[in-house]
Amino acid sequence: MSPFSSNVREVTEQTKKDDEEQFEKLVAPQAAPRKYDVVYRNLVTFGYGHLTALYGIYLACTVATWSTLIFHFTIFVIASIGVTAGAHRLWTHRAYKAKMPLQILLMVMNTFAFQNTVIDWVRDHRMHHRYSDTDADPHNATRGFFYSHIGWLLVRKHAEVKRRGKTVDMSDIYANPVLRFQRKYAIPFIGSVCFLLPTIIPMYFFGETLATAWHLAVLRYVTNLHTTFLVNSAAHLWGNKPYDINIKPVQNLAVSFVAFGEGFHNYHHVFPWDYKTAELGNNALNLTTYFIDFFAWLGWAYDLKMASDDMIRSRSMRTGDGSNAWGF
Numbered sequence: 386m387s388p389f390s391s392n393v394r395e396v397t398e399q400t401k402k403d404d405e406e407q408f409e410k411l412v413a414p415q416a417a418p419r420k421y422d423v424v425y426r427n428l429v430t431f432g433y434g435h436l437t438a439l440y441g442i443y444l445a446c447t448v449a450t451w452s453t454l455i456f457h458f459t460i461f462v463i464a465s466i467g468v469t470a471g472a473h474r475l476w477t478h479r480a481y482k483a484k485m486p487l488q489i490l491l492m493v494m495n496t497f498a499f500q501n502t503v504i505d506w507v508r509d510h511r512m513h514h515r516y517s518d519t520d521a522d523p524h525n526a527t528r529g530f531f532y533s534h535i536g537w538l539l540v541r542k543h544a545e546v547k548r549r550g551k552t553v554d555m556s557d558i559y560a561n562p563v564l565r566f567q568r569k570y571a572i573p574f575i576g577s578v579c580f581l582l583p584t585i586i587p588m589y590f591f592g593e594t595l596a597t598a599w600h601l602a603v604l605r606y607v608t609n610l611h612t613t614f615l616v617n618s619a620a621h622l623w624g625n626k627p628y629d630i631n632i633k634p635v636q637n638l639a640v641s642f643v644a645f646g647e648g649f650h651n652y653h654h655v656f657p658w659d660y661k662t663a664e665l666g667n668n669a670l671n672l673t674t675y676f677i678d679f680f681a682w683l684g685w686a687y688d689l690k691m692a693s694d695d696m697i698r699s700r701s702m703r704t705g706d707g708s709n710a711w712g713f
């Protein structure tokens with residue numbers, strides 16, 4: 386455990402609610418034949434985004450200044466942690482608690498990532514855990530890499546997502562004033578934070594042209610999207626299963642590296658309420674944990690939940706594939 390981890394609480398037994406969710410997972414159909422209802426507007430916007438990002442790579446390698454590149458790398462890190470520490474570990478899984486200043490900071494950091502509003506993100510992600518890799522999971526990985534990576538955002542959701550989604554408890558999220566603010570002012574706020582500022586700042590401070598500034602801003606955004614998407618695709622397909630061999634999510638170190646610690650995904654699906662999302666939380670592949678530990682040290686994060694060693698060991702012995710925490 387890190388010296389910064391004050392206020393850590395070891396969880397020693399699954400709640401009754403988890404058991405009920407486990408049961409429901411079994412009854413949603415896994416990948417029943419379906420007809421895809423393509424959303425052409427999304428096909429056009431994602432197509433434009435990717436072409437813009439490709440040209441952004443060319444500009445990054447030829448004309449962009451180092452200041453602009455460092456600036457965008459910094460935003461990439463900020464946005465990533467806004468997703469991992471904010472939307473994911475804090476708001477979806479309630480793996481720790483955060484005081485108001487940290488919640489506001491995380492909401493702004495998350496806004497740089499523009500992955501819908503946090504409210505919508507949490508609703509989809511709670512469905513993903515409750516009905517993992519069934520038709521009620523928005524990005525059901527039994528439908529393959531492309532569907533779970535990005536395809537699910539190009540078609541209407543499966544009826545099972547909408548039907549079973551009505552029962553998912555979102556009361557904590559709907560009551561959260563910070564998240565309500567983000568949703569209420571979504572268009573001007575997300576537009577300004579995610580696109581406008583990252584375009585204007587390199588123009589005024591680093592002397593970039595509008596074309597270079599815009600293409601690099603979109604490149605940074607698209608890169609953030611793909612590192613997140615890899616958790617839904619690669620970390621459900623390629624890797625080991627030290628904790629539960631019966632589920633699709635795996636340990637994938639490459640994904641952990643690009644997604645700030647979110648690739649230890651076999652562990653995460655077994656212990657979703659663990660704030661580290663991994664057995665070995667403090668390491669170079671899990672920078673999000675250092676971020677949360679730092680704020681725990683400051684007193685802004687508290688009640689960090691963590692699975693006990695005994696609990697992890699007995700679960701590994703019961704259902705794991707015999708590989709270790711790193712997935713070897």
Ligand code: ST9
Pocket residue numbers: 424427465466468469473499500501506508509510512523537538539540541542543546547549550551553610612613614616617643644645647
């Ligand atoms: C983007 C994607 O933002 C975000 C990706 C998140 C990925 C999560 C990854 C998790 C990884 C975990 C670890 C973290 C790792 C982080 C690493 C970081 C380095 N429950 O959605 P609609 C109902 S892309 C309950 O329109 P359609 C509900 O009644 C970027 N109910 O469905 C809803 O109405 P309302 C920008 C649900 O029409 C109604 O259905 N974003 C649920 O089938 C309609 O919902 C975009 O481009 C649910 N889960 O359309 C937007 N879902 O909302 C992309 C739906 O009023 N999305 N209902 O209550 C869309 O355009 C559409 O959602 C669609 C489906 C076309 C995909």
Ligand code: ZN
Pocket residue numbers: 513616617621634650654
């Ligand atoms: Zn998953």
Ligand code: ZN
Pocket residue numbers: 473477478510514653657
């Ligand atoms: Zn999760």
